[in-house]
Amino acid sequence: MPKTKTLVSAFAAILLMAGTASADELAKYDVVDMAIPTSLTGKAGDAAAGEKVFINRKLGNCLACHQVTALKAQPFHGLIGPTLDGVAERYNEGQLRLQVVNAKAINPDTIMPAFYRTEGLHRVLKKFDGKTMLSAEQVEDVVAYLKTLK
């Protein structure tokens, strides 16, 4: 968490220096051909850290809905979403990133939450309001982990 705060502060500082009035702390990204081609943090994620975020029930909690054979040591994989076995062969990095950041940009009706979005939400609990489910760094770590699922 301290790392995240530092990152956010750094970002805010840059925005202030640029004379931007907005308090928007979200990393900016471009969607190109239903994908986000570039890293939210400007660097590659850490797959090992991403696996932890992926499993953690208070962070990614991805196994609530998805199945991953490589994680069969973890009990109870949900059956709401598709298996993620081989997901890296079906989608490129940019597509995986958009899927994690905001799956609704791909399928507006999906049940999958947007892990890096704060706008357009309704009645968010106060302690989560204005916050993303994952930090930009955690998104990149999860994307790096997903890239290992071949």
Add this chain to the structure above:
Amino acid sequence: MKFFWRDITLAVATLSVAVGVGASSANAADWGPYQVEDRRSGYTYMTDESRAMQVDTFQNPGMLWVEEGADLWTTVDGKAGKSCSTCHGDAAESMKGIGARYPVVDEGMGKLKNVEQQINSCRGKNMEAAPYKWESKEMLSLTSYVNHQSLGLPVSVKVDGAAAPFFEKGKAFYYERRGQLDMSCSQCHEDNAGNMVRANILSEGQINGFPTYRLKWQKPGSTHRRFRGCNKQVRSTPFGYGSDEYVNLELYVKWRGRGLPVETPAVRN
């Protein structure tokens, strides 16, 4: 969903054959009164143990609250010196059907009222007694007792006429995404009923057994407690107990279970 149930059915059937047990509740295609058309009570999503616990009156822990409610029914309270039974007599007759047809429109209030609100209205106007707090032992007990008088009767709520606008509001709530997880009731309980979320099976979210004894809670809880829990799980600010939003939702969700039997007190995980 279909794959999942078929897998379970096959697995149980295979097991039954293997150990020489005949056909039992393993036949998921026949849920008796607990399924009406495509609507299935939460009962059908539970384990055999939970189902056995519910239908055995002596094992069902929710019956302790029903019994407490029976005592309250005849206990004088308030300045008017009345009990419920002073006006309503034998609950087995006077309360029969209430659990199947509430919430109803209260013309004086100009909106819906549910059983809890009717109890407090009676306590105020007729008994001159203080209202019960929502989720208090007394409120859960009396609500359980009142709804239990409709045990086995098919859910049948009025959703047309004066109830129509409230029904529509409840329906809109059901399909509206909310919270940081940005999910609607329908995405779990309509689109994914029967699917596993991690270790838990999603049911249709039927409310024909409330107050329901939840093993997780170790006590019964109201529909509104359950709604609040669901809302918080998707990281959304819940509405208050007895709020118009939840009473409207209660009518809509109850309608979704039309024809299912009143099961109060149901036993659920």
